[in-house]
Amino acid sequence: MTSLNTTLEPPEVPVVERGDRDTWRILWRAFGYLRPYRNLVIGTYFTMLVIDGLSLVIPQFIRQIIDRGIRQQEIGFLGWSVLALLGLTLVKGIFTYFQGRWTEVASQTVAYDLRNAIQNKLTVLPFSYHDRTETGQLLSRAIQDVERLRFLTGRAAFRIIDGAFLLVTTAVVLFIMSPNLALLVMLTMPLLVWRSLSFGRRFRPLSLAIQDQLAVLTTNLEQNLRGARVVKAFAQEDAEIGRFVKENEYWFGLSALSSRLQAINIPMMDL
Template sequence: MKNLLSLKPYLLRYKKNLLAGFFYVILTNLFAVIGPKYIGMAIDTMNRRFELEHVLGDTALYFLFALLSGFFLFLVRQNIIVISREIEFDLKNDYFNHLQKLPRKFYNTTSTGELISRGTNDLNAVREFLGPGIMYSLNTFFRLFFALVAMIALSPKLTFFALLPAPLLSYSVYRIGSSMQKRSKSIQESYGAITNLIQENLSGIRVVKSYTRESFEIERFQKLNKEYYSKNLSLGKLQALFFAFLTSLTAFSLLPVVWVGGVSVIEGSMTVGGIAQFIVYVSMLSWPIISIGWVTSIVQRAASAQVRLDEIFSIEPEIEENSSDINSEEEFKGALSFRNVRFHYPGQEKRPVLKNISLDIAAGSKVAIVGATGSGKSTLVNLIPRLYEPDEGTILLDGRDIRTLPLKTLRELIGFVPQVNFLFSDTIENNINWGSRENDASEVIAASRIAMLYDDVEEFPDGFETMLGEKGINLSGGQKQRACIARAIAWKPQLLVLDDALSAVDTDTEARLFEALLERLPDTTILLISHRISTVKNCDRIIVLKDGMIAESGTHAELLEENHLYAELYNQQLLEEEILSIS
């Protein structure tokens, strides 16, 4: 329950509507309780000398108050239920925005399906609490309050007998409510597991089919689905038992009322109309008492859901944002400097990936980074846009510490093509133009020409309007890489990072593409990670990494002359090419 207090800021945004809803709840219940008074008066009129005018008048007043009660109930829903949708809108935006700020480490350990489950199922449970939960809680409280006041005014003795089951009711709500919360949390966790399994299977459906593992995956889904079904059934049985118990308790509370009331009428201390009015009040308590079970279920589900949401919201971004203003006239050329940079991944303090990296890269230069797998190449370039923070040392951009730059400013200067290509389920044009500051179709064509993609796209029936499947499945590996490179070029960055982004294209296309980059982007600093010497040999400078340290640095000719690691790699690739040509 305490977790629901984190929703207070959202409720305060709409306090005017909440106060209006609160006021309308009072009015709807006040008028609802006033109405039965005229039923009693009409019955008493009929027990005495029958006067049609009085009976019709009392009946008309009853209907009037019933209509007023219904009208204000409509206004209650228009305020409180609408507010719940507004807060749901705000929560979803805040949840999505927060996910955008979380570090890579978080996504390395958290499944996509789990995040989807929390952003849909859990948020919906919270929305039900903010809407029906709050509305029926207020309605139940004031209905009970006004009805009890009217009942006590009629007969304190009858009220006492009507409230005899109250202690048992309170105890039942407490015990069953805590059980509902535990079962609700377990259900939401099962739903997250199902969502994750579905997401993984749909994303990897080609792998599943390739290995003919459909039956295995179906069995996994059926097992999770059966578990989810059993947990829901268990909760449903508990809720049904609770509602049946509350309904029976309400019905039994009428028995002593009718008995004691009948005796009072015989004794002359109450009228028949008064007893009828009192029974109406007791009946009016039926729905509030029954709704206690429903509201309890909503609150418990929301509390469990909010716990899961707070687990995400409580995760702070690891990258500390700098809010300092940047001079709009300040220009960045793309010069990079690494000063004694050291980095290790979480839990691997004794095995740093980078050790004492010191490196200067001139603005507009084309620098290649080579080395064996695990030497730290990708980690090094990932530090530039602050996807990770170095443990020690400083990275400078045009002589300025990148930690002093706002993240948005820093990352807008960088075009990044990672090892794992990602394309959206959209047109090729929109994928290349994604996030572009100019949104110019001519820039898309120009970027695709530089990336050697234009001719391929022109062969498609719909050209640049071709819709891509999930992650660009209807493109080849090389086309996907070139589309991602075109997107980075269209971004017009001062610094372009290609992290093994040419591995899926043939050697000839790779050479032509890199020549186009050198020709069309003469002022752009390019960092190229590649395993092919045929590509990196044309760079201004080649950095060779070994075990997280700079082992060699120089031009292609200089490194061959030194005859160390780079020369070994070069000779090895020459030998492989000769073997392939012979075979």
């Protein structure tokens, strides 16, 4: 049994050249699959507005409870305020449930439509296409890439819009409460933006390389399974195992590098 080398040097990440125009075109095509489910999308972003509004109101409500109910010992106000706070928290929880449900339903239906579209397209392509295209590549695209698009059209896009909206509204509330405090907090924004852009420039080509390497692994495995008798007939088991282990270690190195990048950068951006 070949032992896994967990001290691999960081592999060289291939540079994937793709213009911004092509990237945006692909993104718009992906989001186009959400059009039949616009009601779910509208409902999801409506719940976002309600949840973000409650996220801003609840801390102010707690402040009033402390100032009036505890410090001034207004017992009646304290009792009703606690009940109201519980009610607001319950309402927020209900909207959070529907938000998660609708987001997942919309993204899963997009993935469902994409898989059907891929299947329908592959069945009508000529033999020449299948002769020059590796089955493992097709499997990787149909599974891994569709899953990435599902996440993009669901939680990823939602988190970006939700984060931007919450950032703007929080800044407005801070400026209303204390302009000096708001300016102090805003001073950290350029650093966070720079860190996010730097992380994106490194993580995007790495993520693409991981997907491509997974396609290579899938192709290798598919070819070995399909040609198992040929491999055994020529006693090439050790050679094929070694080739697969080499590709697998390269994929492992890319994945480990991706994990390190996320472990270092994401906590820094959440500060």
